[in-house]
Amino acid sequence: MSDTNKTDDAVTPQQASPSSDRDVLLKVEGLQKHFPIKKGILQRQVGAVKAVDGIDFEVRKGETLGVVGESGCGKSTMGRVITRLQDPTGGQVTFEGQDITHLSTAKMRPLRRDIQMIFQDPYGSLNPRHTIGSIVSAPFRLQGVEPEGGVKKEVQRLLELVGLSPEHYNRYPHEFSGGQRQRIGIARALALKPKLVVADEPVSALDVSIQAQVVNLMDDLQEELGLTYVIIAHDLSVVRHVSDRVAVMYLGKIVELADSSKLYETPMHPYTKALMSAVPVPDPGRRGQKSERILLRGDVPSPIAPPPGCRFHTRCWKATEICRTTEPQLLELRPGQRVACHHPENFADQAPQDTVLLSAAKEASELVGEAVLEDAGKTPAPEAEAEAGTGAVEETTAPEAKTATEAAATEEPADEQGDQI
Ligand SMILES: Nc1ncnc2c1ncn2[C@@H]1O[C@H](COP(=O)(O)OP(=O)(O)OP(=O)(O)O)[C@@H](O)[C@H]1O
Ligand code: SF4
């Protein structure tokens, strides 16, 4: 299974080296968000859901950073914490050189103009009792901003900008389709001309045909308005074409962060490789070629007690003893490609002396040729595959783990609409 192409890339691994501070809009260092689990009458803390557990990255001005990973790996929590809709448990968030980690709601208020979020669910994120005009003009009211020409005119301009009609001003959310509602959410997020937009799975609730429209709209608006995006998705095919760089998350950690082209051409983390092998190949020239898929076995571990060492070692087909005992650091193994792995793909081994596979690793995954998948009737239909995106990665326990941990934990997420403005 292991097909590590050992190359002569004799580059000395570097600690993550962010680009020059001038280009950096948002910088995240050692970020943690743990949700306490309390029990009993005294509500004593008995543990914590480690939703985000020490991540470092930066977002450069004008770029799109894609963030991908399986359900429950902490993507939305990371989005809420970097926009300060939730308070971090540890680490630091710096926006335009200003430390915003512990700013109070009042001190964050002026910054809300610059940092906006688009939410995962276009149905739940719009108040059904408010008209579209009232929803999109809320940021102006809450910030006390009077745009040139008046609020109504500006809201109608925004509606046109996102491909809706100015006449929709007096209508209610239930009168719109999912794609149109997501456009309304985008118009609201753009009202105050933000510098950074964090979009949490902006298209996952939409039909595949509408997904492309909304992604293209976001792309056009970025160019027009000079926006910087963090786009969260569980589907690599969604972020593939729009991201300049992509961060891959697994159980509250970033395991690989790389320029988009490098990540797709030569993924270095085994988990990234498994995600990649599940993405349909859009290149017609490569269609019909025999390709292989990696089917990961085993459950996604609980974020309450993540595995020691490398968190992926319980499902990784390359895991050795060092993977079980020592956490790999996120190192820049190639320019523009940071990876946290002792035995990366497409690169010289980082722990060459340690060659004995853990016994579980031998069964951790299966490399399956398409012919085998077809025989077993496992090959997904192209549409189903496109929708599933990361479908070959089994996600057997993530939803259960999520329900259990959500029930046990006591901290509620911030009210999405109210708090962000
Ligand atoms: N308010 C909360 N209280 C307790 N646990 C929470 C809370 N919010 C999230 N979690 C837990 O944190 C973990 C990460 O959740 P999060 O929603 O960030 O994942 P995600 O990657 O966005 O998943 P999805 O792709 O399904 O949206 C999950 O185990 C979840 O149960
Ligand atoms: S550190 Fe080990 S277990 Fe983790 S991804 Fe790399 S090879 Fe697999």
Ligand SMILES: [Mg+2]
């Ligand atoms: Mg989410």
